[in-house]
Amino acid sequence: MSEFAGTSQGPASVITEPFPDLQLQLLIQLLDRELRSSLPITLNVPSGVLYGDIIGHEAWKAEWARTLRQVEGEAANLIAEFPETVDQGIKEMRAGDDTQLPRWIHLRDATLVVGSVNTVSMPLWRGRLADVSGWGLGQPQ
Template sequence: MNESVERVPDSTAVVVEPVPDLQLQLLIQLLDKEMRSGLPLTLTLPAGVLHGDVIGHEAWKAEWARSLRQVEGEGANLIAEFPETVDQGINELRSDEDQRQLPRWIHLRDATLVLGGSTPIGLPLWRGRLADVSGWALGRPE
């Protein structure tokens, strides 16, 4: 785990996280403005390499909701509304200053996770913490 707790002179606990790449944050913020936008991207993560189309939060949320609607069972209708319900709850808790913060999460569509020595894993949608991305490049591996 990359997080640590640091004590400051007034004995207040402060959570310290790795700093995400500013250029990647700004790229994601730009993609958040246009729901249909996406860019091929390759990420380096502690677990391996991930590549796919990076998309904005709203596009990811819409596709996640669409995939949840395909779930069958008694709670299917409830779970299909889950992404929007989560966002509404988060927005209610956030201050105006929090709303203007740079993105802390990255979302990929049609992603492939490549772990050392194993078969690549296809993922229709993926969400990860930007602070866990150690490197990135535009495009996908050839």
């Protein structure tokens, strides 16, 4: 007898997502308490090794908004408000659910090492926490 007996459509599709490291989520939550807090960190991500200073979401959002304000053109003012607009939309989606742990990780002064010699430097970086397969405090010498 099938485990799906009685259903005419068959099994429902289930979307699964890798589970982020709980300790890293709690570290990010701690950094979110103080806008000026940061820690040097090295991450293993699918594209290589990434290192920089881990910062909280609010610090990343403030620096991102500051960067966007430097953009010139007719849409500059609209773009500068974008980080706050995104956050407002997320807050509305989560209405009443303050228990969620962070799902994103943010770095300042990040360097991505791809292969043995290729590096990419970025003033700000944001990535999905579930894509981090390993991490350690500190940066390569």
